[in-house]
Amino acid sequence: MNIQISHPGTKLSGDLQITGSKSESNRVLILQAVYPSIKIENLSNSDDTKVLKKALSQASGTIDIHHAGTAMRFLTAYLAVYEGGNFILTGSERMKERPIKLLVDALRSMGANIEYVVNEGFPPLRIQGKKLTCNEVKLKANISSQYISALMLIAPSLPEGLVIDLEGPLTSAPYISMTIDILQHFGIEARLEPQRIVIEPRAKVLNKTLHVESDWSSASYFYSLVALSEDAEIKLSNYRNESLQGDSNVANIYKQLGVETTFHENAISLKKVSHKKPLRLGLDLKNTPDLAQTIAVTCLGLGIECNLSGLHTLKIKETDRLQALKNEMEKFGATVNITNDNLQLLSCASLKENVQVATYNDHRMAMAFAPLALKTSLLVNDAEVVSKSYPEFWEHLKALKFEVKQHDN
Numbered sequence: 001m002n003i004q005i006s007h008p009g010t011k012l013s014g015d016l017q018i019t020g021s022k023s024e025s026n027r028v029l030i031l032q033a034v035y036p037s038i039k040i041e042n043l044s045n046s047d048d049t050k051v052l053k054k055a056l057s058q059a060s061g062t063i064d065i066h067h068a069g070t071a072m073r074f075l076t077a078y079l080a081v082y083e084g085g086n087f088i089l090t091g092s093e094r095m096k097e098r099p100i101k102l103l104v105d106a107l108r109s110m111g112a113n114i115e116y117v118v119n120e121g122f123p124p125l126r127i128q129g130k131k132l133t134c135n136e137v138k139l140k141a142n143i144s145s146q147y148i149s150a151l152m153l154i155a156p157s158l159p160e161g162l163v164i165d166l167e168g169p170l171t172s173a174p175y176i177s178m179t180i181d182i183l184q185h186f187g188i189e190a191r192l193e194p195q196r197i198v199i200e201p202r203a204k205v206l207n208k209t210l211h212v213e214s215d216w217s218s219a220s221y222f223y224s225l226v227a228l229s230e231d232a233e234i235k236l237s238n239y240r241n242e243s244l245q246g247d248s249n250v251a252n253i254y255k256q257l258g259v260e261t262t263f264h265e266n267a268i269s270l271k272k273v274s275h276k277k278p279l280r281l282g283l284d285l286k287n288t289p290d291l292a293q294t295i296a297v298t299c300l301g302l303g304i305e306c307n308l309s310g311l312h313t314l315k316i317k318e319t320d321r322l323q324a325l326k327n328e329m330e331k332f333g334a335t336v337n338i339t340n341d342n343l344q345l346l347s348c349a350s351l352k353e354n355v356q357v358a359t360y361n362d363h364r365m366a367m368a369f370a371p372l373a374l375k376t377s378l379l380v381n382d383a384e385v386v387s388k389s390y391p392e393f394w395e396h397l398k399a400l401k402f403e404v405k406q407h408d409n
């Protein structure tokens with residue numbers, strides 16, 4: 001469904017509850033499958049979480065996890081140790097282009113029985129689960145942290161635990177810290193040392209609940225809205241100051257763009273406190289890759305330049321996000337230069353109107369561009385893609401008085 005988005009220009013105000021973090025949810029679902037005493041509150045209702053939950057209820061056969069990267073990577077490790085299981089693990093056409101070789105090589109080196117069904121290095125995979133007894137594995141750390149988290153989530157169920165030797169610099173590091181924090185929450189001993197992760201074996205975990213915090217990557221679109229507004233105050237509930245999610249750093253980043261965050265007991269308020277803006281924003285986003293699209297588009301809307309680095313993982317996400325950003329920002333009149341790991345937006349004097357934004361099966365393309373409706377008229381193609389992480393996104397925009405209309409083009 002293609003949509004047209006507009007806003008009457010009044011103050012943006014509202015009180016919203018965004019669904020639980022899909023990253024926290026998908027970690028705790030895998031752990032709950034290993035340790036059934038684990039309880040979860042505020043589980044995400046994203047497609048990526050629903051698809052993982054359904055997969056974990058299957059005893060054999062073909063599992064299709066669609067676009068869900070974490071589900072693909074976490075299940076590869078989980079099914080490799082699911083004794084007696086015989087599965088084909090597949091996904092969307094894009095998932096079949098997202099590399100998984102490093103994780104498969106690591107699991108095979110531990111004795112796992114995993115075969116490629118079509119193309120070497122890519123899903124679909126045939127996985128025959130078996131007991132693994134190896135206690136040490138090596139893995140290149142700068143391609144995707146999800147491979148590492150996948151191994152960490154099965155590690156405590158291995159008879160001797162697991163030492164993961166990390167080769168090279170670690171990318172998306174806060175997601176590794178999140179995995180460690182969640183393991184520790186349930187009493188599992190897990191620690192990150194320079195270039196290695198050590199996880200002790202654990203037969204039973206503490207009888208505890210994990211209350212999933214709402215998703216900070218999803219909150220980023222409201223930071224963008226507030227930054228692009230004339231006047232705004234938006235309350236988002238189920239957030240806390242001490243977050244497990246690295247993307248909570250969005251609160252610091254948007255201070256430079258006039259957005260103030262106030263933490264309440266279980267919520268945050270975002271307020272537009274300044275119309276001053278830097279001429280140019282320079283950021284290294286290797287720790288928060290999912291914020292790249294939000295920030296690039298905010299800068300486009302504010303008419304400021306930006307230079308975003310640390311983006312080497314963006315090419316293997318839901319789409320090649322660097323190319324997708326360049327294509328769509330240039331439709332608005334901007335000049336954008338990209339390399340393998342960097343995006344440079346050169347300032348754009350005025351935004352073109354009635355631009356039709358293509359979304360490339362990427363939820364974040366749709367949500368990142370939507371706030372530009374405060375600055376110009378725009379259409380978003382295939383708007384339903386948002387359900388990958390945030391099914392209520394358009395309903396929440398309507399609650400902020402956006403008009404979101406179906407469009408036939």
Ligand SMILES: O=C(O)C1=C[C@@H](OP(=O)(O)O)[C@@H](O)[C@H](O)C1
Pocket residue numbers: 022023024070143144145146149171172175289290313
């Ligand atoms: O572990 C996770 O939950 C995630 C890790 C990141 O991926 P990479 O480690 O591949 O960068 C992030 O982009 C993704 O949305 C979620």
Ligand SMILES: C=C(OP(=O)(O)O)C(=O)O
Pocket residue numbers: 067068069070071290317318364389
């Ligand atoms: C990259 C993302 O997800 P995944 O890799 O889990 O598909 C994302 O949500 O931005």
